Amino acid sequence: xxxxxxxxxxxxxxxxxxxxxxxxxxxxxxxxxxxxxxxxxxxxxxxxxxxxxxxxxxxxxxxxxxxxxxxxxxxxxxxxxxxxxxxxxxxxxxxxxxxxxxxxxxxxxxxxxxxxxxxxxxxxxxxxxxxxxxxxxxxxxxxxxxxxxxxxxxxxxxxxxxxxxxxxxxxxxxxxxxxxxxxxxxxxxxxxxxxxxxxxxxxxxxxxxxxxxxxxxxxxxxxxxxxxxxxxxxxxxxxxxxxxxxxxxxxxxxxxxxxxxxxxxxxxxxxxxxxxxxxxxxxxxxxxxxxxxxxxxxxxxxxxxxxxxxxxxxxxxxxxxxxxxxxxxxxxxxxxxxxxxxxxxxxxxxxxxxxxxxxxxxxxxxxxxxxx
Amino acid sequence: xxxxxxxxxxxxxxxxxxxxxxxxxxxxxxxxxxxxxxxxxxxxxxxxxxxxxxxxxxxxxxxxxxxxxxxxxxxxxxxxxxxxxxxxxxxxxxxxxxxxxxxxxxxxxxxxxxxxxxxxxxxxxxxxxxxxxxxxxxxxxxxxxxxxxxxxxxxxxxxxxxxxxxxxxxxxxxxxxxxxxxxxxxxxxxxxxxxxxxxxxxxxxxxxxxxxxxxxxxxxxxxxxxxxxx
Numbered sequence: 175x176x177x178x179x180x181x182x183x184x185x186x187x188x189x190x191x192x193x194x195x196x197x198x199x200x201x202x203x204x205x206x207x208x209x210x211x212x213x214x215x216x217x218x219x220x221x222x223x224x225x226x227x228x229x230x231x232x233x234x235x236x237x238x239x240x241x242x243x244x245x246x247x248x249x250x251x252x253x254x255x256x257x258x259x260x261x262x263x264x265x266x267x268x269x270x271x272x273x274x275x276x277x278x279x280x281x282x283x284x285x286x287x288x289x290x291x292x293x294x295x296x297x298x299x300x301x302x303x304x305x306x307x308x309x310x311x312x313x314x315x316x317x318x319x320x321x322x323x324x325x326x327x328x329x330x331x332x333x334x335x336x337x338x339x340x341x342x343x344x345x346x347x348x349x350x351x352x353x354x355x356x357x358x359x360x361x362x363x364x365x366x367x368x369x370x371x372x373x374x375x376x377x378x379x380x381x382x383x384x385x386x387x388x389x390x391x392x393x394x395x396x397x398x399x400x401x402x403x404x405x406x407x408x409x410x411x412x413x414x415x416x417x418x419x420x421x422x423x424x425x426x427x428x429x430x431x432x433x434x435x436x437x438x439x440x441x442x443x444x445x446x447x448x449x450x451x452x453x454x455x456x457x458x459x460x461x462x463x464x465x466x467x468x469x470x471x472x473x474x475x476x477x478x479x480x481x482x483x484x485x486x487x488x489x490x491x492x493x494x495x496x497x498x499x500x501x502x503x504x505x506x507x508x509x510x511x512x513x514x515x516x517x518x519x520x521x522x523x524x525x526x527x528x529x530x531x532x533x534x535x536x537x538x539x540x541x542x543x544x545x546x
Numbered sequence: 547x548x549x550x551x552x553x554x555x556x557x558x559x560x561x562x563x564x565x566x567x568x569x570x571x572x573x574x575x576x577x578x579x580x581x582x583x584x585x586x587x588x589x590x591x592x593x594x595x596x597x598x599x600x601x602x603x604x605x606x607x608x609x610x611x612x613x614x615x616x617x618x619x620x621x622x623x624x625x626x627x628x629x630x631x632x633x634x635x636x637x638x639x640x641x642x643x644x645x646x647x648x649x650x651x652x653x654x655x656x657x658x659x660x661x662x663x664x665x666x667x668x669x670x671x672x673x674x675x676x677x678x679x680x681x682x683x684x685x686x687x688x689x690x691x692x693x694x695x696x697x698x699x700x701x702x703x704x705x706x707x708x709x710x711x712x713x714x715x716x717x718x719x720x721x722x723x724x725x726x727x728x729x730x731x732x733x734x735x736x737x738x739x740x741x742x743x744x745x746x747x748x749x750x751x752x753x754x755x756x757x758x759x760x761x762x763x764x765x766x767x768x769x770x771x772x773x774x775x776x
Binding site for chain 2: 205206207208209210211213215239241243251253271277278279280281283284285292297300301302303306344345346347348351353385387392393395397430431432433464466467468509510511512544546
């Protein structure tokens with residue numbers, strides 16, 4: 175049994191070896207440049223959030239995205255990640271991406287990722303890096319827990335931010351893209367690559383994902399995905415005598431033109447439970463408008479709907495009531511340099527089962543740099 | 547005699563005087579100047595950034611091709627007296643997720659157009675002190691134009707494709723050049739005296755050498771970037 179720390183060390187050594195050999199560039203004619211073997215960018219973000227009671231908490235996120243071209247259209251892609259959680263002050267070091275990638279360019283391009291891959295489900299999962307998120311907070315669908323779906327069962331999210339172990343194949347052209355993936359993690363239950371058991375990682379479940387999109391005009395993409403796989407293992411709740419499956423459906427749209435970008439995502443989760451199926455759904459709409467080369471505004475409106483268990487006299491008699499999470503965020507941003515962005519925002523969220531909105535103010539400094 | 551001059555003659559005389567003044571101003575080094583010629587060689591392998599589109603639903607369509615880096619070098623006179631310039635037009639195309647050329651040298655008041663030659667969006671912008679702009683997203687076949695009214699280096703990026711970058715060097719004097727495909731350059735009418743000549747490349751930085759310009763005698767200066775050849 176290898177401890178997580180020793181496994182971590184071995185992984186870092188292996189990546190360092192690969193990086194070193196990736197840097198050994200073939201001799202090229204000096205007057206011509208060639209694309210580099212290694213591509214590296216990094217980001218860091220510091221966020222401070224103040225609630226209505228004047229309590230302030232700060233979080234820190236640092237990451238790097240490293241891509242090493244091994245030749246023959248094969249790359250290694252990895253993203254080490256370090257986070258100081260604002261709420262608890264705990265540090266969280268992860269390897270959110272460690273994949274072997276085959277990519278063949280062309281009018282019909284092909285990409286195959288294997289390993290710890292970015293989630294092939296939905297669109298919000300593609301905006302987890304601070305400089306790609308137009309607002310300070312991320313969509314609630316990624317991190318906010320839904321009310322309990324099953325009596326005594328595990329907590330779930332609508333569409334967890336995750337980097338599953340899996341394989342994903344994408345074929346795309348200018349006007350369409352399709353993908354098929356198999357992965358080990360339910361979108362409702364986020365796993366961590368490095369986990370000390372607190373909280374414990376959820377069990378692995380085989381998930382099958384089909385997704386795609388169309389781009390009828392440059393600047394407009396509409397996509398959808400369907401995911402089917404286990405979400406609850408036998409024995410995880412008193413009523414779960416066999417593994418249970420869930421179906422996740424997403425529809426997303428991305429529209430941009432000039433200085434405006436608008437994105438939307440709708441998600442529907444259907445969880446199998448002992449009394450049938452429990453359906454949770456949610457949607458968000460977010461936009462960004464560049465006002466001048468340095469100033470921009472952004473915002474997000476989101477709403478999650480989920481049944482909550484009110485009473486469960488026995489496992490076959492569960493009383494549920496629909497609850498809502500509603501959120502708004504408005505952000506003002508200033509680009510100090512191409513690498514440094516300052517943001518301030520106001521966010522209001524009404525959590526599941528609550529009548530009132532919580533208001534928070536937040537400021538954020540985001541640094542991003544492409545190195546090679 | 548003056549009394550009998552007709553209006554067109556006055557106008558012609560005035561225009562002539564203005565023309566002479568402008569001519570003197572346009573070529574401050576014309577009297578006693580000489581050309582400075584030479585060749586630029588790049589001494590070390592140069593790499594360009596490649597796409598790293600990990601967070602994208604589509605696969606990468608474009609494979610970047612090798613680019614001649616000599617077209618991305620700018621040779622210029624340092625600490626040159628301002629003046630003697632006229633606005634010009636230049637172009638930086640967006641083709642295959644690359645700015646072509648990646649380096650452009652213009653005079654103050656010039657306009658640079660940015661046509662999009664790719665079948666998808668780019669978003670050209672700069673936050674440089676010499677010129678700040680954001681052209682937004684526009685489709686293939688369309689172009690946007692930026693006027694540069696301050697001397698200095700303007701670094702240009704694409705907000706969508708992080709591997710794309712270009713540079714516009716804006717001069718308030720006429721002594722600059724981009725080498726040809728063989729690396730040859732020729733600066734004409736450089737003012738005589740002790741001068742500093744620089745060769746600049748986006749990735750290799752600036753290399754400068756001293757040169758003594760004597761009236762009527764061409765000076766030869768060769769550069770090996772990034773190490774100056776003395």
